Amino acid sequence: MSHHIPVDDSSKTSSLFACWDNNKDGAANCHEAIADANVTTTSDTSETATVEVVWSGTGQSQRADDAVAVAQYASSQTSPLSCGLNDRTSTFAYLNDVFIGVWTGPMVDKQTTVNLLDQVISGLKNEVEGSLQLSQVCGSNRAADYTVGVAVAIPESVADLTALAQVQNAVKTWSMGNCVAADPSSSKTSKSTLEVHQLALASPSDRRDLDPRANCRTIVVAQGDSRGSLAKKCGISGANFTKYNPKKNLCSTLAAKQRVCCSSGTLPNYAPKPQSDGVCATYLVKKGDTCADLAASYTVTVTQIENWNKKT
Template sequence: VSRVAACSQPMLLDLAIYNPLNYSQTHSTIYACITEEEDTSTSSVAKRTAVAVNATSTASSVSFELGTWGSAVDSADDQLQRALTDMEAYMESDTDRNFMFAYSGQAVVGLYIGGRYDPSTTAATVAELMRSSIASEGPFNQMALQSCGSTANYMVGLAINLDGDLPAVQQLVKTWSEAGCVTGFESNSNTNLTATLTTVAPLLSNSSSSGTLTARDDTCSTVQVVSGDSCTSLVTECGISSTEFYEYNTASDLCSTLAVGQYVCCSSGDLPDYSPQPYSNGTCYTYLVESGDSCSTIAASNSLTVDDIDSFNNHTWGWLGCDDLQAGENICLSSGDPPFPAPVTGATCGPQVPGTTANGTDYDEWATLNPCSLNACCDVWGECGTTPEFCTITESTTGAPGTAEADTNGCISNCGLDIVNNSTAPDEFFAIGYFEAFNVERSCLTMDASMIDTSKYTHIIFAFGTINSDYSISINQTDQFEQFLNLTDVKKVVSFGGWDFSTSSDTYTIFREGVTSTNRALLAQNIGDFVSQYDIDGVDFDWEYPGEPDIPGIPAGSDEDGTNYVAFLKEVRSAIGTDKTLSIAMPASYWYLRGFPVADINDIVDFIVYMTYDLHGQWDYGNTSADDGCADGNCLRSHVNLTETTYALSMVTKAGADSNKLMVGVSSYG
């Protein structure tokens, strides 16, 4: 729920109405789509089978009650009107839905329309009735407009909450779906409202909803029980007499055991057997759970019991049990092999990435499909990450694959935060220092290369040499470079690149184009000639970053940058030989490290300078995901952090870097 609130865009939401969003022992799956100003229809929200398609319709006058809680407000009217408009527009385009949620700013709207009312016209009518009431009464913190019928088929309700309380609105919609009338208003501001709604006659069914049976001549036509139904109301639904109803339905306890979704006969004949059968390939009969479903209604609709459904789904991906049923998941309604999981829009790893197929894999191998870049952790929602929320395996009450303990993300592949590739110590101790030659251009706090205490370091890296647009090599701070060359008892390495060189509009293309097949041999040879000319001990590259997707002011990098970088480094290794050191800098950010083929680079270089600093800074301001526990994105965090550094070391070693090649970076600014 907090993640929904973090989105500043108007949204339509689909969610299971029978799983309370504010109950910590169940999982909350919410499907959201951002609405456009001129186009609020979408097909991404799950649809529900209607009971009244192509049915005969009539117009009738219906009474409504408006109730409120809290005080009158005037600051959220634009947000409220947008949510109402979005909901109304969607319902007009999707005549199969009977409930919907909309969210805009702090305005939450929930709508329920019973099965005997036309959804598209009813949504527009109820929304306009609410607008009229708001115009005369003013909006309140919480409002509910309802028409209470005898069963759920004749219930209509529109709930509004201007405090962003989605669970409260969910509860009201659930009440209406169960044929309950909302009570406890602090103010019943109007009980004399009326509107003309389009009602539709029920459709009688005489075939299997599962499509697995052939209709027989000796089966009866049926209707399904909805919340609030009694035998008396079912007589009306069937359009027959009481005598006929009890003649067709002979169970002595029928009226006391009616269950939502259950079928009853409206004509002579046997009640059809709606229980599904496995598919011919051995897979169980598969059902996609919808947001208004519960196990009891699914069972009653398919001639099953709740225990049957539980027993069929022991190995079903994402199965959390009937008490924690999730909309949008494929479940078994028969014996057989578990079904392949339903796709989830936005998933980047695991079996639910859109377009993924089983490809002959067994269900116990599905977790390994679509692994994360860099062998990062994949959680049960199909998201990649490198922190405990993504990398910690937790177990749900069912223990089914693709599940996790409530209020956790769990982990399905590449789990754990251990630093790996860590069994072999380095051959020798390295202490590396970067010397920023351009520091002499500052007005204060400058330092000459001659001032470096070489007793504290094994390597000094001169930052930076320059790669020119023709791929020739030069040094801008020549005085400092001469002092650097005069250092003794230390390895002398020259670095090329850096943040400014990699991201400046004048120079960002040099790395990108220099490593391509057209230019890499020339650039590598020029690097080799430079090393020989000055007899330095090695070269270092600080490209920030191959394949970067979002650095402001320059175009996104290419997916081929990383592969080209590897090929270039091989050329450099050939040009400088094995007696000189070759190293690169790598970011400690998963976002930017993804462009580095870490394992391939590890096999080429002598060491990797790991940028475990600048972890946080002014650039984090407003980013709600940058810091754990900082939902507003306005926290001040140190640019170095031991915990985050440990996670970053786990990330890069799991990606293929040897720990004995990692030089962990620490920066001190002053």
């Protein structure tokens, strides 16, 4: 399900694909996929973060078992041992009219989200205090890469898409590096803590985008990133980040998927080149891609992409 096409917008058509997963092959094949990622699977830093828990709507204690079951299923799909799902940042699940949406920032170890889901499950077993529960680790200079959230929604009537829209909107908000705002007049909030384990960036010697003679070491900008959060990801000071990225209006023009320098050197040119036979460079569009994201990734403009694909 797309984050960006509202399911409750009658002017738009949404495609929902559902499946039942029964993968019992263990984690053997997962490790090969993990090895090719841009981050290591070992957390090199951790911190105790504040979890904001927000309840709103009417209490649904009679639906506690269903809410617990769907949260447990989401946990199984979020687990680091869920083969083939290691690069998944969002998960949606549904059971007996209960919806759940989960966001795990790409730089957060999946076990952190499993631990947050354990907190959610424990709370649901104790009491379902409303029709929507949000548990989120966000804000405080966290970009989308380091944000974690779980939304559980129970509709008050069958086939009510409001609940699905609520979890979709929550995941979309987290994917943009923001917190879901609580309405103090209609919700209850509480705080808990969670140990957040962050994945380590690959070392400079392992980065395929690094030419030690000229090119700088790079990282990818996420939604909500700032100079401070990018410097933190790079493992350098803000002053050095500015030194390596001297563009005057960099902060005001940062875009998700854009590359920035973490070391001295020149930012590599990622612009695609035509093939030797004159055929254009091609890219297989993936779920969630946007023209803006592709433009930022390949240091081109949206207008160029549109011009190159007028007959596509």
